[in-house]
Amino acid sequence: MNLISRFILELQGIGMLLGRMLRGLRKQPRYFGEIVMQLDRIGVGSLGIVILTGFFTGGVLILQAYPTLRYYGAQSSAGQGVATTLIRELGPVLTALMVAGRVGSSISAELGSMVVSQQIDAMRALGTSPVRKLVSPRVIALILALPLLTVASDIFGLLGGGIIANQIYGLDASVYTSSVRAGVDIDDLIGGIIKPLIFGLIIGIISCYKGLSTTGGTVGVGRSTTNAVVLASISVIIADFFLSKMLQGLFNSTLF
Amino acid sequence: MPFDENISFDNGIGGGQEVPSNGTSSVARVVPAIEFRDVKLAFDEQVVLDGISFTVRRGETKIVLGGSGSGKSTIINLILGLIKPDAGNILVDGEDITGFDDQELMRVRRKIGMVFQEGALFDSLSVYENVAYRLAEEGVDEDEIEHEVRRMLQFVGLEDAIEKMPVELSGGMRRRVGIARALVGNPSIVLFDEPTAGLDPPTARTICELAIKLRDLEDVSSIFVTHEMNNLDYLSSEYAIVDEKGYVHFESEGDRLCLVNTGVIMLRDGCIIFSGKDEQLRAANDPYIHRFIRGK
Ligand SMILES: Nc1ncnc2c1ncn2[C@@H]1O[C@H](COP(=O)(O)OP(=O)(O)OP(=O)(O)O)[C@@H](O)[C@H]1O
Numbered sequence: 001m002n003l004i005s006r007f008i009l010e011l012q013g014i015g016m017l018l019g020r021m022l023r024g025l026r027k028q029p030r031y032f033g034e035i036v037m038q039l040d041r042i043g044v045g046s047l048g049i050v051i052l053t054g055f056f057t058g059g060v061l062i063l064q065a066y067p068t069l070r071y072y073g074a075q076s077s078a079g080q081g082v083a084t085t086l087i088r089e090l091g092p093v094l095t096a097l098m099v100a101g102r103v104g105s106s107i108s109a110e111l112g113s114m115v116v117s118q119q120i121d122a123m124r125a126l127g128t129s130p131v132r133k134l135v136s137p138r139v140i141a142l143i144l145a146l147p148l149l150t151v152a153s154d155i156f157g158l159l160g161g162g163i164i165a166n167q168i169y170g171l172d173a174s175v176y177t178s179s180v181r182a183g184v185d186i187d188d189l190i191g192g193i194i195k196p197l198i199f200g201l202i203i204g205i206i207s208c209y210k211g212l213s214t215t216g217g218t219v220g221v222g223r224s225t226t227n228a229v230v231l232a233s234i235s236v237i238i239a240d241f242f243l244s245k246m247l248q249g250l251f252n253s254t255l256f
Numbered sequence: 257m258p259f260d261e262n263i264s265f266d267n268g269i270g271g272g273q274e275v276p277s278n279g280t281s282s283v284a285r286v287v288p289a290i291e292f293r294d295v296k297l298a299f300d301e302q303v304v305l306d307g308i309s310f311t312v313r314r315g316e317t318k319i320v321l322g323g324s325g326s327g328k329s330t331i332i333n334l335i336l337g338l339i340k341p342d343a344g345n346i347l348v349d350g351e352d353i354t355g356f357d358d359q360e361l362m363r364v365r366r367k368i369g370m371v372f373q374e375g376a377l378f379d380s381l382s383v384y385e386n387v388a389y390r391l392a393e394e395g396v397d398e399d400e401i402e403h404e405v406r407r408m409l410q411f412v413g414l415e416d417a418i419e420k421m422p423v424e425l426s427g428g429m430r431r432r433v434g435i436a437r438a439l440v441g442n443p444s445i446v447l448f449d450e451p452t453a454g455l456d457p458p459t460a461r462t463i464c465e466l467a468i469k470l471r472d473l474e475d476v477s478s479i480f481v482t483h484e485m486n487n488l489d490y491l492s493s494e495y496a497i498v499d500e501k502g503y504v505h506f507e508s509e510g511d512r513l514c515l516v517n518t519g520v521i522m523l524r525d526g527c528i529i530f531s532g533k534d535e536q537l538r539a540a541n542d543p544y545i546h547r548f549i550r551g552k
């Protein structure tokens with residue numbers, strides 16, 4: 001009971017923060033500079049880990065699937081398997097999880113320590129809304145950056161799969177490329193972009209909420225950082241399930 | 257802007273400027289700058305304020321005394337609207353802010369300068385950017401901001417630290433940057449939350465002089481939370497005047513006049529146990545007040 005009411009309170013808090021953010025977007029000033037700064041921090045800063053993750057995920061997919069495919073004599077469709085799995089699921093989800101870990105934690109730690117050192121109070125006392133100055137730019141930057149990071153991760157995943165297929169299993173590069181082409185359709189691409197948009201919103205709003213609701217000094221900052229990453233990661237995975245279900249219905253895809 | 261253009265902060269180094277006249281009309285002066293009407297507040301079970309009423313008149317400095325945890329910072333946060341009371345009303349310049357939303361509170365906060373207990377400087381911004389913060393947010397142009405920031409930093413004696421980051425400053429310097437940040441934009445109300453705690457006596461004295469100048473020369477209304485008895489002495493017995501050459505002098509009351517623009521209140525267990533002049537405070541025979549003033 002207690003757990004449920006806490007969950008509902010949490011949800012209400014997150015919803016209210018989102019509402020305040022949306023309302024604030026209509027007002028001046030809009031802090032474009034902040035958004036660009038956050039894009040640099042979040043987007044450019046996460047590119048490295050996202051590319052590495054994508055590359056090795058693509059690699060391991062081929063590593064595990066290829067022997068089975070060969071057994072059935074279907075090695076020519078190896079690229080198709082990697083493409084579908086990566087673009088539909090693993091690319092968006094793994095990228096979101098990496099970003100939740102790296103960016104979500106840093107956002108909530110940053111906002112949390114601003115709370116405990118009274119910087120948030122000072123900001124409000126000086127007539128600035130922390131929601132508009134701090135929350136909106138971060139959430140918007142995440143929403144913009146995550147699809148781009150996901151695309152980067154997808155591309156490097158396909159590349160990784162191709163290299164492993166070619167180097168370890170001796171699959172011809174042109175066979176791989178054409179089967180990747182065959183495997184990707186426009187629905188997958190659209191779905192693969194819609195998901196990270198939502199994931200960006202989820203990670204941004206949860207980590208800002210956790211940071212701003214920090215209580216209990218520096219210990220509290222650690223606690224809210226952990227909570228932010230855990231809650232954001234779980235939410236991404238749960239949201240992924242429902243988004244997949246929804247997209248399936250939307251595109252009437254029979255492949256799943 | 258809350259007050260006239262011709263008034264400027266000056267350390268007495270510069271040349272002749274006049275003592276500001278009390279430009280506000282007599283009607284406006286009757287409206288208190290801050291008024292608490294039977295304010296109550298509890299955090300969970302713990303009652304912090306239990307029916308607090310007091311007023312700060314325009315141009316008055318209210319010294320707030322009280323033990324640690326008696327709710328002094330809470331009172332200040334209430335004035336800024338950072339927290340809401342459970343019951344009662346808080347008026348700033350005659351406006352009841354209790355039911356105000358964020359938008360309206362922002363407007364009220366523009367005329368209030370706040371000096372936080374721990375400084376609360378923005379770690380990610382330099383001293384310059386910290387002090388410039390309010391003006392930059394209001395979209396004032398860069399030249400004017402720079403001029404204002406330099407003037408404010410000179411006022412608190414920290415021109416040299418302008419390029420530094422807050423982590424590079426000592427506690428006292430951080431506090432003074434906090435004061436400069438609060439005073440930019442000439443607020444008509446200034447709230448000091450233990451501005452001298454943990455500072456060496458000369459620096460503490462400088463901060464008190466600053467508060468006295470704001471009160472006597474700038475007609476600023478303020479709340480001054482403190483634990484230090486010598487702060488009480490300075491603020492309630494000295495006043496600032498500007499001589500013909502424009503220098504600021506501090507004189508003690510008694511030789512020429514008796515200070516009427518400084519009051520003292522003392523908090524205990526959520527209630528105001530004393531409200532009046534410092535002489536009355538010293539003469540009070542309540543044992544708690546006695547012990548508070550003398551420390552034994
Ligand atoms: N956010 C909060 N949540 C719960 N209790 C709080 C909160 N803020 C303050 N309190 C409680 O309210 C009481 C008054 O706190 P406040 O900070 O106003 O004290 P203070 O008079 O400023 O003390 P000090 O001189 O030590 O600064 C304290 O007992 C504190 O425990």
Ligand SMILES: [Mg+2]
Nearest residue numbers: 328329373449
């Ligand atoms: Mg306090």
